[in-house]
Structure formats: C-alpha cells, structure tokens
Amino acid sequence: MRLATWNVNSVNARLPRLLDWLESVRPDVVCLQETKTADFPVAEVDKLGYETAAHGLNRWNGVALLSRVGLADVSPGFPGEPGFPDPEARALGATCGGVRVWSVYVPNGRTPDDPHYAYKLTWLAALRTALGDELGGHAELAVCGDFNVAPTDADVWDPAQFVGATHVTPPEREALRHLLDLGLHDIVPKPMKGPNPFTYWDYRAGMFHQDKGMRIDLVYATKPLADRVTGAYIDREARKGKGPSDHAPIVVDLG
DNA sequence: ATGCCTTATTTCATAAGA
Numbered sequence: 001m002r003l004a005t006w007n008v009n010s011v012n013a014r015l016p017r018l019l020d021w022l023e024s025v026r027p028d029v030v031c032l033q034e035t036k037t038a039d040f041p042v043a044e045v046d047k048l049g050y051e052t053a054a055h056g057l058n059r060w061n062g063v064a065l066l067s068r069v070g071l072a073d074v075s076p077g078f079p080g081e082p083g084f085p086d087p088e089a090r091a092l093g094a095t096c097g098g099v100r101v102w103s104v105y106v107p108n109g110r111t112p113d114d115p116h117y118a119y120k121l122t123w124l125a126a127l128r129t130a131l132g133d134e135l136g137g138h139a140e141l142a143v144c145g146d147f148n149v150a151p152t153d154a155d156v157w158d159p160a161q162f163v164g165a166t167h168v169t170p171p172e173r174e175a176l177r178h179l180l181d182l183g184l185h186d187i188v189p190k191p192m193k194g195p196n197p198f199t200y201w202d203y204r205a206g207m208f209h210q211d212k213g214m215r216i217d218l219v220y221a222t223k224p225l226a227d228r229v230t231g232a233y234i235d236r237e238a239r240k241g242k243g244p245s246d247h248a249p250i251v252v253d254l255g
Numbered sequence: 256a257t258g259c260c261t262t263a264t265t266t267c268a269t270a271a272g273a
Contacts, residue, residue: 009272010262034272036263059263060271108273148273167273193257202273203260210259214273240257246272 001069001097005031005144005217006238006249007105007200011064012037014245015044021238022048025251028069029096031103031144035062055092062089063105063145069097078102078130082122084115091127093134099225099254100138102131104145109166117166120148124175132182140225143184146200146247147218149176151186155215157196157207167216176218184220189232189250199234200247208239219252228254 004027008014011032040054049068055076056062065071075093093102109120131143149172153159162168180186191197198213232252239248
C-alpha cells in the first residue's frame, strides 16, 4: 500500500497538478491539507478511481482523504477538538485498507505572543488525547499532515533565522514529543536530493532552489504500521515548475 | 536548471500563510 500526504495550498488551484500527480505516483491513500474550499472536486478524483472524504468549511484550512482501498468510519474533526473559537476544518479521520488514517492541518500559530499560538498548543494537546483514545482499537494508525512544527533544528534551513519564531519553540516541539509518547514513530522521508528532508519552501526569494526549507509535514505511525514501511520519500518534483504548492508531498510505501 | 509569492474573497485591497 502506498500512503501519501500533501499540503496542496488550494485543491482547486492545484487540481491539474494533483490529477497528474495521482496518475504518475498512484498512491492508494492520500491525505490532503489546505484544500481551501467547501466544494471539493470529488468528480475529478473519482475518475481516477478514488473515493473522497472532504472536510472544508470555507476559504481557510480544509482537509481531505482520497482512497482506492476503502474509506470507512469517516470522522470530520475529533472529539474535544478546539476552535478559534468556532470550529475549523483541520482534521479528518477514516479507515482505509485496514489502516486508521488521519489528515491534519495544525494551526500555524503566527507568533509566540499571538492567541493563535496558544490555540495551536491547545489543539495539539487535544489531538493527543483523541489519538490516545483511538489507539486501543487501531493497531495500525497513521497521523499525517502539516504539523507546522519543525521537530529539531536540523529540520530548518538555518536555526539562527528562526530565533523567537513559531514552529521551533520548545513547547511546540514538546507537543510533538507527547504525540510520539503515545507509541507513534516519526517516518522520516528521504529527500532524494541533498541532505535535508524538507517538505516546505517559501514561495519568495528563490527559497526552493536554494533548499532553504523546513520539515513541517510529518507522518507519525504506530509501531505495527512503521514496521511495514519499505520506503519513504519527499516528492520534490512536485515542488518544481509552474504553479506548485509551497509544500512537497511525502510518499510512504508499506509492505 | 528547480528560478526569486500565492490564495480566495468582503476583488483593483486584504488576510493569511510560516
């Protein structure tokens, strides 16, 4: 089974590229983030053989799951998920091919003194609780998506540039460790080129071609699922060319 | 070469991204 996750930065703006990518990479299950629509293009991905579960409320956020190995027990959001203060479309769970899969788009946080930062930490803590409640019933579980946290200093292109910034603060990294404490494993993908497993590069100032990026998109898997991993890579080809997302997909192969 | 912001909307400006 091939599992992928991709922050597409608008599924409608990215639709031609998404469809081409699905046809060439042929993942079985795809977690999408920042779909940015309440009207997901279900018919277009259906033509490629994918069932869709989409959770989108407005122009902001939005997550989806595509599967051609079944899509059952769909959960838009999770129990206890906080809003700001209204609910936001940031999490979507489903069972696909026997694996419990969550597509998540963690709040950005903006700056450490912004109310969105406290919201981010509260949201991550609530996610931990909800995942903890699911683990008893799902030996094989993966939570995939844009976590908006770089786990270590090696996951940003220059730690000195991030002093005082969100995405690298100790409380955010501690929130990730609390997720791993549940028994989840960080499936670190191969970058294909260069030493850095980055998944995001800002659109501005030629950041991508200088490889000034961050690893903020993550795949966390339970041990039984992590033991099935035969390979994982970052599809940086999808970040090239005209009209890319600012994130690259992660592709994980399971035996 | 991978090439120097992009998205949807309350659209010719703004909020948000990270």
